[in-house]
Amino acid sequence: MTSPRSAESTPRRSFWGWGNEDGGLDEAEREALKMMMGARLGVTELTELAIPRLEDVRLPEPRFAAPSSLVAVLSQDRYERAAHTYGKAFRDIVRGLEGDFTSAPDAVALPKDEEELRRVLAFCEERSLAAIPYGGGSSVVGGVEARVDGRFGGAVSIDLRFFNRVLEVDVTSRAARIQGGMLGPALEEALRPHGLSLRHYPQSFEFSSLGGWIATRAGGHYATLHTHIDDFVESVRVVTPSGVLATRRFPGSGAGPAPERLFLGSEGALGVITEAWMRLQQRPRFRASATARFVDFRHGAEAARQIVQAGLHPQNCRLLDGGEALNTGAGDGSRSLLLLGFESADHGLDAAMERALSIARGFGGEVKEGTGSTRETGEGARDGDAGTWRTMFLKGPYLRDALTRLGMIVETFETAVTWDRFEAFHAAVLDATTRAATEVAGTAVVTSRLTHVYPDGAAPYFTVIAPGKASGRVAQWDEIKIAATEAILAHGGTVTHHHAVGRDHRPFYDRERPDLFASALGAAKTALDPRGIMNPGVLL
Ligand SMILES: Cc1cc2nc3c(=O)[nH]c(=O)nc-3n(C[C@H](O)[C@H](O)[C@H](O)COP(=O)(O)OP(=O)(O)OC[C@H]3O[C@@H](n4cnc5c(N)ncnc54)[C@H](O)[C@@H]3O)c2cc1C
Numbered sequence: 115m116t117s118p119r120s121a122e123s124t125p126r127r128s129f130w131g132w133g134n135e136d137g138g139l140d141e142a143e144r145e146a147l148k149m150m151m152g153a154r155l156g157v158t159e160l161t162e163l164a165i166p167r168l169e170d171v172r173l174p175e176p177r178f179a180a181p182s183s184l185v186a187v188l189s190q191d192r193y194e195r196a197a198h199t200y201g202k203a204f205r206d207i208v209r210g211l212e213g214d215f216t217s218a219p220d221a222v223a224l225p226k227d228e229e230e231l232r233r234v235l236a237f238c239e240e241r242s243l244a245a246i247p248y249g250g251g252s253s254v255v256g257g258v259e260a261r262v263d264g265r266f267g268g269a270v271s272i273d274l275r276f277f278n279r280v281l282e283v284d285v286t287s288r289a290a291r292i293q294g295g296m297l298g299p300a301l302e303e304a305l306r307p308h309g310l311s312l313r314h315y316p317q318s319f320e321f322s323s324l325g326g327w328i329a330t331r332a333g334g335h336y337a338t339l340h341t342h343i344d345d346f347v348e349s350v351r352v353v354t355p356s357g358v359l360a361t362r363r364f365p366g367s368g369a370g371p372a373p374e375r376l377f378l379g380s381e382g383a384l385g386v387i388t389e390a391w392m393r394l395q396q397r398p399r400f401r402a403s404a405t406a407r408f409v410d411f412r413h414g415a416e417a418a419r420q421i422v423q424a425g426l427h428p429q430n431c432r433l434l435d436g437g438e439a440l441n442t443g444a445g446d447g448s449r450s451l452l453l454l455g456f457e458s459a460d461h462g463l464d465a466a467m468e469r470a471l472s473i474a475r476g477f478g479g480e481v482k483e484g485t486g487s488t489r490e491t492g493e494g495a496r497d498g499d500a501g502t503w504r505t506m507f508l509k510g511p512y513l514r515d516a517l518t519r520l521g522m523i524v525e526t527f528e529t530a531v532t533w534d535r536f537e538a539f540h541a542a543v544l545d546a547t548t549r550a551a552t553e554v555a556g557t558a559v560v561t562s563r564l565t566h567v568y569p570d571g572a573a574p575y576f577t578v579i580a581p582g583k584a585s586g587r588v589a590q591w592d593e594i595k596i597a598a599t600e601a602i603l604a605h606g607g608t609v610t611h612h613h614a615v616g617r618d619h620r621p622f623y624d625r626e627r628p629d630l631f632a633s634a635l636g637a638a639k640t641a642l643d644p645r646g647i648m649n650p651g652v653l654l
Contacts, residue, residue, distance in 0.1 A: 127251075129197040130166050130210030132511040133321060139516045147516055155557055157581045160520045163211050168193055171213040176220040177268040184237055187223055187230050188270070194222040198271035199260070201253030202318070202511070203618070204525035205588045207518045219246065219260045220268035226276040228353055228388055234272060235355050235386075238647045244269040245355075245647045247382035249326030250297055252318040255616025257330065257381055262650050274325055277388055280304040288394045289348055289363070294325025294387040310394040314343055316612075317507060325387040331379040333566060333573070333612030335507070336455065339427040341566050342612065343378075346393045350374045354385030354642040363391050376638060381614055382649035384642045396459035402467045403430070403456075404486035406479030407449040411435045411562065412537060414450040417477040418567045419533055421454070421470045425569075428470060430455030437561035438577065442506040452479060454486075462488040523555060523582040523591050527598060529607040532571040539605040540574055543598060547576055550597035554590045555580035566611070573611040617651050 125134045132138070139147065148160050173196055180188035189195075199218040200206035209215075220243070225231040238245040244262040248271045251258055260269035274295025282291040285308055292301060298319035305311055314334040316322060322332070327343040328350065334341065351360040361374040377387060408414035414433045421431055432453045439445025444453075454470055456463040467486045474481060506513075517524040531539045544562060551558035558580035566573040576598065582590055599609060599622050609615070609622040624632070636654055639646070 126193075127197060127321070129168060129193060131207055131515040132202055138512045144516050144519075147513065148520055151517060151520070151522065151579065154559060155579070155581055157557075160581075163519045163521065165519075166211055166213045168196060171196060171215045173215045173218050178220055178241065178243070180221060181237065184223075184233060187225055187234060188221040189224060190221050195219060198222050198248055198251065198258070198273065201251055201256065201258050201616075202321075203254040203256070204514070204518060204523070204591055205256075205618075206254075206259075207515055208587045208591075211519065217260050219271040221270050222248075223270050223272045224276060225272065225274075228358070231272070231353050231386060231388065234270065235353065235647070238270055239355055239645050242267045242645070243647065244650050246271050246649050247325065247329065247386045248273045249295060249323030249329070250318065250321045252322040252326065253330070253614070253616055255610070255614050256618040257614055257616035257649075257652055259617060261617055266647075266650070272386060274323060274386070274388075277325070281389065283308050283310070285310070287365070288396070289391050290394055291389055291391050292324050293389055294323065294328070296324050298322060305394065306397070309397055311397045312346060312392055313340065313395050314346065317510060320508075324390060324392070328378060328387050328390060329381050330614035331612065335432075335565065336430050338422065338431045338567055339429060340395075341568075344375075347374055347378060348391040348393055350377050350387055350391075351389040352377055352385040352387050355647060356642050356644065359385065359642070379614065381616065381652040383653045384639060384648060398457035398459050400458045400460075400462055400488050400490055401455065402463040402486060402488045404454045404467060404471060404481060405444075406452045406454070406471065406474040406481045407445070408452065408477065408479050409449065411450045411540070413477045414452050414479070415536065415540075415564060415572065417452060417474045417479055418564060418572065419536075420473045420476075422567045423569050424469065424473065426456075426466050426470050428454050428466070429457045431564075431567050433564040433567075435562045437559060438563045441559075441561060441577070441579075444506070464488050517579065521582050521584070521587075523551070523558075523578060523580045523587055523594070525591055525595075526575055526577045527595065528565065528573055528575040528611045528613060529602045529609070530566075530568075530571055530573040530611040531605070531607040535606045536572060539602075539607055542605045543574070543576065543601045543607070546601035547578060547594065547598040550594045551578050551580045554593050555582060557581065615653055620652070623653075 125136050128135050152160050176190050195218040196215050199215045223234040225234055235245055244266045246258055246260060248258050262269055277293035277295035280290050280292050315336050316332045316334055328347060332343045349361040349363045418431050418433050430453055434451045436447045436449055439451040440447035445451050456466050471481050471486055514524050548560045551560060561577045563575050564572045565575045609619050609626050615623040639654055
C-alpha cells in the first residue's frame with residue numbers, strides 16, 4: 115500500500131457522499147427533514163441508514179502494483195481508491211452507502227506537474243490501463259467511474275488536486291491563466307485581490323474544478339447572460355498521450371474551427387486539461403433582485419421568455435414551480451416563483467429591473483413589495499425569497515444525501531428545448547416522470563424549475579423525490595430516468611443541458627448525435643489518444 119502525498123485540503127472529503135466528512139446535516143436537521151418529507155409523501159416508517167465505514171466496504175485488490183518509477187505519484191491507499199470510485203449522482207451515493215466499491219480504480223495518480231502527468235499517461239499506455247481524469251469528482255453521469263471493459267488491465271484515476279494555482283493575471287484584457295485542478299472557492303479567492311471574478315457558479319462550485327467545468331461544459335447559476343463555461347474559455351492547454359496541445363489566446367478568431375472548442379465537453383476522453391486562459395469579469399458592486407409570484411408555471415415561463423427576449427440579460431432568471439418553491443422554503447406551494455437578479459460593476463440597474471418587472475406584471479406576476487431596487491452592496495441578492503432559495507441551493511447536496519440515507523429516491527435531471535415546443539414538452543416530461551416514479555415507488559413528488567433561460571429556449575430541471583423500495587434503489591431510479599429521457603428525446607429536448615454525457619447518458623447521446631460527427635470525433639480521439647486509454651466509455 116502506498117500513499118505518496120497527503121491531500122493538501124483539510125478536512126478530509128467524504129469517500130461516499132457530498133462535501134467533507136464533517137459536513138452535512140446535524141441530527142436535529144435530519145430529524146426535521148425526516149418529519150417534513152414523511153408528511154409530504156405520506157410515509158410513516160423512515161429508517162436512517164448508517165454511514166459506511168471505510169474498513170467495511172467492498173473494495174477489490176488492485177490489479178497491478180505501482181512501478182518504482184511512479185511510487186511517489188500513484189496511491190493505492192484504501193481511502194483514496196474508495197473516494198475516487200464514484201461521482202456524486204444519487205446512484206453513486208446509494209452504492210457508497212451500501213459499501214459497494216467494486217468498480218474502484220486500481221490506483222489514484224496525484225501528479226504535481228505535467229512531467230509527472232506525462233509519465234502516468236505513458237505507464238497507462240504501456241500497461242493498457244484506463245486513465246480517468248478527476249477534478250472535483252462531482253460528476254453526476256458516471257464520468258469518473260472506472261466502469262471499463264476487459265480490454266483494460268486496470269484503471270488509474272488521475273486527480274488534478276495539485277494543479278491548483280492561478281499562474282498569471284492579465285488585468286488589461288481581464289483574463290487569467292488558471293490550472294485545471296483548481297476548485298471554485300480557491301479560484302475565486304485568488305482572483306479577488308485583482309478585483310476580478312470568473313462568476314461561474316454551478317451548484318457544485320465548492321467541490322468541482324475548472325478542468326472539470328471545461329470538460330463537461332458546465333452551466334453556472336446566477337448566470338443567464340454567461341451560462342456555460344464555454345463563454346469564458348479563451349485558450350486551453352491539454353496533455354494528451356500524443357503530446358501537449360496548447361491553443362493560442364484570441365478574443366475571437368475566424369481562422370478555421372476553433373481548436374479550444376474541441377476540448378469543451380471532451381470529458382477526459384481526449385486528454386487532461388492542465389491549464390486554461392479564462393475570460394473574467396469585474397466583481398459586481400451593484401445588485402438588484404426581486405421575486406414575482408404567478409398563478410401557474412406557464413405564466414411564469416412566458417414572462418421569463420419575454421424578459422430574455424427583450425435583451426435585458428438578468429444574471430438570474432429562475433422560475434420555480436409551486437412544489438419546488440415549497441421544497442426550498444421559498445414559497446407555500448400554491449404559486450410559481452420567478453427569481454430575478456441583475457448585477458453590474460459599473461452602473462445602477464433600476465431601469466432594467468423596472469422593465470423586467472413590468473413584463474412579469476403583464477403575465478399576472480405579483481411582485482413582492484420592497485424588492486427590485488439597486489443596492490450598492492455585495493449582499494443585495496441574498497435577501498428575502500432569493501436569499502432563502504440561495505441558502506437551500508448550497509445546502510441542497512447535503513439534503514439530498516440525508517434523504518438518500520432515509521431510503522428515498524432523490525435525484526434531478528435537466529435538459530433544454532426551444533420555446534416553440536416548450537409548453538407541450540414540459541407537460542410531457544413532467545407527466546412521464548411522475549407516472550414512472552409513481553409506478554416504481556407507489557407515490558412521488560416531482561417538481562420542476564427553469565434554471566437557465568435563453569432568447570430561443572429554456573433549460574428545465576426536474577427533481578424526483580419518492581420512497582425507494584428496500585433494495586435495488588439504483589435500478590428503481592434507472593427505470594424512472596429512462597422513462598424521463600425517452601420523453602425528453604421524443605419531444606425535442608437534449609439529453610443534457612449541463613451535466614455532460616458520461617457513461618450514464620451514452621445510449622441516449624448516441625441517438626442525439628449525428629453519425630458523421632461521431633466519426634469525426636472518433637478520428638480526433640485516435641489522433642490524440644491512439645491507444646484509446648483516455649476515459650474509455652464516455653462520449654465514444
Ligand atoms: C450536487 C451537485 C450539483 C451540481 N450542479 C451543477 C451545476 O449547477 N452545473 C453544472 O454544470 N454541473 C453541476 N453538477 C455536475 C458537476 O458538478 C459538473 O459536471 C462539474 O463540471 C464537474 O466538475 P468536476 O471538477 O467535479 O469534474 P469531475 O467530476 O472530476 O469530472 C467530470 C468529467 O470531466 C473529466 N475531467 C475532470 N477534470 C478534467 C481535466 N482537468 N481534464 C480533462 N478532463 C477532466 C472527468 O474525466 C469526467 O469525465 C452538479 C453535481 C452535483 C453532485
